[in-house]
Amino acid sequence: MTGRTSARAILIWAVLAVAVGAPIAAAASSEQLAWRGPVYILAGFAGIVALGLVLVQPLLVGGYMPGFSGYRGRRAHHWIGGALALAIVIHVAGLWITSPPDMIDALTFASPTPFSPFGVIAMWAIFIVALLALLRRRLGLRPRTWRFLHMPLAIVIVAGSVVHCLLIEGTMETISKAALCALVLAATVKVMIDLQVWRKRRALRGESIARQ
Template sequence: MRGWKSARAVLIWVALALAIGVPIAAAAASEQLAWRGPVYILAGFAGIIALGLVLAQPLLIGGYLPGLSAYRRRRAHHWIGGTLAVAIVIHVAGLWFTSPPDMIDALTYTSPTPFSPFGVTAMWAIFIVAVLALLRRRLGLRLRTWRIVHIPLAIIIVAGSVVHCLLIEGTMETISKVALCALVLAATIKVMIDLWRRRTLRGESVARQ
């Protein structure tokens, strides 16, 4: 039994590494990179890495990654959230450097490209979560209030990021991109359902008492 648990833990971590690593490797092998500048490439890969980090977040919150205590999951969630915000800054800054007019159109929601508003909306949601996480103690946000604010923003981040990624026809390979987006959605839906069930059971337990 113990051997099966260990093997299962290894498989879960390997699956997560492949889910994030394969799309990055496939993008690195794209022929389109030959016509891209280094700053544009850096910006693009920062976006791909950011999507991989989005996958890790619900897995941590739901406790689906073995070998981590609740404290370590929370710490990892916080640090990955900060890294995600930095990755988005690099992504946006790089695209701004290569084409300021396009980024102005995107940030003002006037871009003709269909993927832009989804990415920009997800970006603002990420920044809001990051700022609130930093100021949570100063603002005196209780856990219940934090969840009420954080969960809708997390849904916006996931939905916006996935649609943004799927609509872009760039260096990412189609199958691995779709698979990563599907996993991000599945993990988010799973953790939302589990959190709802836990609250429901907790409420029923309190009501019986």
């Protein structure tokens, strides 16, 4: 590893640590926690961790994470996806325990809070992706079919999660929350553009070889 590569890797890990750690630290110091029970607090922090994992996923897909390229990156993406689903389960279960009527309203899209439907839609998209990933071999999903199903759901997850987070006025500090959401969107857009360009180049290369 060259000096430039090493410095780039350190910078990427540092930015990721700050992007995910700052909102968690800010939420941990929020005065609103004094009026919250331990289950509610656990549920809230599970939601913050989930958003951080949403940031990591496109970074792994695009091969931007140092030390996680190729097979290792794909395996890490699978495990992080499982951790994301688990974090959402903890988030929803904790909120259900603390206030079942509010969660019923949210899950049935009857909640008056504007952030609820976005979170519920993102949640179901996450669960669908996790279920498809578990059944992928059994269903015989080819890579092309898997991408066709996975990409739209990933967009729904990112968009729903970001809007859900931004609309909530809770323990998360505004600036660090907005920065994390902006990074999630930026990482997702970049990986989608990069992968599209890569596929076009591969298609053009294949056409060129076929003509020879």
